[in-house]
Amino acid sequence: MKKPWFNGSCISEQEVRLSNAMRLAWEQHVYWTRMTINSIAFNLPDLDAVTARLLRNATDMGNLLVPFYGNRIAERFSNLIRDHLVIAAEIVKAAKAGNQKAVADAERRWYANGAEISKFLSRINPFISEKEFREMFFEHLALTIQEAVLILQSDFKASIAVFDKIEAEALEMADTITVAIVRQFPRRF
Template sequence: MDLRNVMRSLWEQHIAWTRMTLISIIKDLPDVDFVTNRLLRNPIDFERVLEVFYGYEIASQFSDLFKSHLVIAAQLVKAAKAGDSKGSADAEKRWYANADEIAVLLSRINPYWSQENWKTMLYEHLRMTKSEAVNILTNNYEESITEYDEIEKQALKMADVMAKGIAKQFLY
């Protein structure tokens, strides 16, 4: 139960700080650097938990990939905000390639984590996060909140998949 709660907390922080960063970038808020720095702490927090089970090297690989996920997302939002369709398309392509890399890593380290399942969940996460950002960019705040509610449900599903996989691999 503690592992599940930790994973849920990490994924909740991921989506909450992602939303705050999206808003800060899109609306040019003065807290953007502070919010972004807090968001970038999330991969390090994941690393600390995963290191207990998988060691430093693997946990660090996950952290690096997850940080890239966040950095690419910010690049995508900045390009979209600037009306740079070529830059947006490039960032989005790299974002999905990064999701593929995360899915491969997770399936490689835990026999209870399917690469295809992770790829499906991560792609859904990206699709919803992009939709959330577009809604904020277009001042469709009510829809962005509705989208965030769906992102939260999906993030908790990913947290539970992580916790169950680790529990099956190490605790049962």
């Protein structure tokens, strides 16, 4: 994991608020994804409610961008994240059903979506490297697939170890976006 983005220097209250909100959104992203994977894997009766809450995360993440980029860009980001979440559920459902063709198709679309998210963020903010964010995001995707497989195999201890890596990766992505926004809009902080 990279060093904390603030590197011990003083940061403003606005930076702390943005950082906390961004980290919370990304934490919720991975937690609700894990809960959705479990609900799919074990046919839990909460699947619809958990999925609805997971999809709300896409809107929450987009709303964090509104003050900086406006509604149109925030909505586009929300839609990209929503697609990411929907495809993730498709992968788990196809894997559970043993449909490897559907898994491969969904994985291909998932990685294309991850590349699109990375490109989108780098376009709206020159301080986000498309290549570096794509590498982080692809790691997130690979770890999430590994987590889902382990859950489907009922290897819960290993799935938790992978989830710890997913959580750290999510916080790194949150910090990357936060730092880039602060650098792009320094007068607001």
